[in-house]
Amino acid sequence: MNEVAAALREILQGPVLVGEPLRRHTTWRIGGPAALFISPQTEEELLAALHLLARVKMPWMALGTGSNLLVRDGGFRGAVIHMGDLQSMTFRGDGTAKVGGGLSMMRLIRQAVKRGLAGLEDLAGIPATVGGAVKMNAGAGGQDMAGVLEGAFLAGGDGMEYWPASRLDMRYRASAVPFDRIVAAAVLRFTPGDPEMLSLSVQQRLMARRKAQGVGKPNAGSVFKNPPGQQAWRLIDDSGLRGHSVGGxxxxxxxANFIINRGGARAADVLSLIGEIQEVVQRRTGIMLEPEVQVVGEV
Ligand SMILES: Cc1cc2nc3c(=O)[nH]c(=O)nc-3n(C[C@H](O)[C@H](O)[C@H](O)COP(=O)(O)OP(=O)(O)OC[C@H]3O[C@@H](n4cnc5c(N)ncnc54)[C@H](O)[C@@H]3O)c2cc1C
Incomplete structure (x- = not known):
């Protein structure tokens, strides 16, 4: 491990952290340590790091805002690649933009709205990076990433590849971005809109979100996907589970579709609670709820 860390230090400007607790980087404030933790400053650094990790056969995973991520208590035995420094944003004047995988969605939405570019304003308030939003096909209201995505530059151990949207196969809260490919940048196509109207709808979205989702404790948003024609929160609520807890x-x-960390929660607590919810809801309705949150790492 120390040799890999030393080799990474040769190619990266930023620090190479060993054993960084991932609870510092997830909105749930849960998660064991990462064997290695790096934050590439440029696409070139990202590619060089992935090339090296592939050569030494060390697994890696991308980390955005950590807002849809449950890292198990044993942590991740590989390199966590924090994307937060890849924040580029180029509006091309033809309604398209090329944006870095680590760019905050809120920053992107504000800049798009200012330019009268519509298509993402319903996503205002989702605590995401562009890369995480592409991977998860984040969405809200009537909009999602699929609605604006032309394609993405995916980085891997063998270099960078452009995948058009058709190949990314964007579905409800899912895409075909493989676990070992990192969205270094995305190309988005917006539609024309009135900046004032767009700005108003962003404000309304933010207010509605605060009202519905201000749960006051660390969380990862909706834990389960909505089954076709159903709402996960209602299935959980109707099963009498609201307020139910396991450990922290x-x-x-x-x-009812949010699980909060009351303080000191472990990933094992969250996973037990997820299992209980699935069991109770399935027994009552026959529906198996599918988690939306991504579970990674070792027990
Ligand atoms: C309060 C709250 C409200 C939320 N509301 C919504 C909502 O309305 N709609 C919605 O869709 N989601 C919502 N979410 C969930 C979450 O914000 C989204 O899924 C978001 O897209 C995750 O982005 P992220 O950058 O935080 O990704 P992370 O949580 O860091 O990662 C999620 C997954 O994406 C992968 N990933 C991250 N970055 C990259 C990259 N650059 N390249 C490849 N893979 C990558 C990770 O490895 C992981 O598998 C909410 C979450 C919270 C906490």
Whole structure:
């Protein structure tokens, strides 16, 4: 491990952290340590790091805002690649933009709205990076990433490849971005809109989100996907589970599809609670809820 860390230090400007607790980097404030933790400053650094990791056969995973991620308590035995420094943003004047995989979605939306570019304003308030939003096909209201995505530059151990949207196969809260490919940048196509109207709808979205989702404790948004024609929160609520807890993890009293960390929750608590919810809901309705949150790492 130390040799790999030393080799990474040769090619990266930023620090190479060993054993960094991932609870510092997830919105749930849960997660064991990463064997290695790096934050590439440029696409070139990202590619060089992936090339090296592939050569020494060390697994890696991308980390954005950590807002849809449950890292198990044993941590991740590989390199966590924090994307937060790849923040480039180029509006091309033809309604398209090329944006870095680590760019904050909120920053992107504000800049698009200022230019009268519509298509993402319903996503305002989702605590995401562009890369995480592409991977998860993040969405809200009537919009999602699929609606604006032309394609993405995916970095891997063998270099960079452009995948058009058709190949990215964007579905409800899912895409074909493989676990070992990192969205270094995305190309988006917006539609024309009125900046003032767009700005108003962003403000309304932010207010509605605060009202519905202000649960007051660390969380990862909706834990389960909505089954076709159903709402996960209602299935959980109708099963009498609102407020139910395991250890430090509790189903939010305010939003039944949110699990909050009341303080000191472990990933094991959250996973037990997820299992209980699935079992109770399935017994009552026959529907198996599918987690939306990505579970990674070792027990
Ligand atoms: C309060 C709250 C509200 C939320 N509301 C919504 C909502 O309305 N709609 C919605 O869709 N989601 C919502 N979410 C969930 C979450 O914000 C989204 O799924 C978001 O897209 C995750 O982005 P991220 O950058 O935080 O990704 P992370 O959580 O860091 O990672 C999620 C997954 O994407 C991968 N990943 C991250 N970056 C990259 C990259 N550059 N390249 C390749 N893979 C990558 C990770 O490895 C992981 O598998 C909410 C979360 C919270 C906490």
């Amino acid at each position: 993890a509790q189903i939010s009293e305010k939003h």
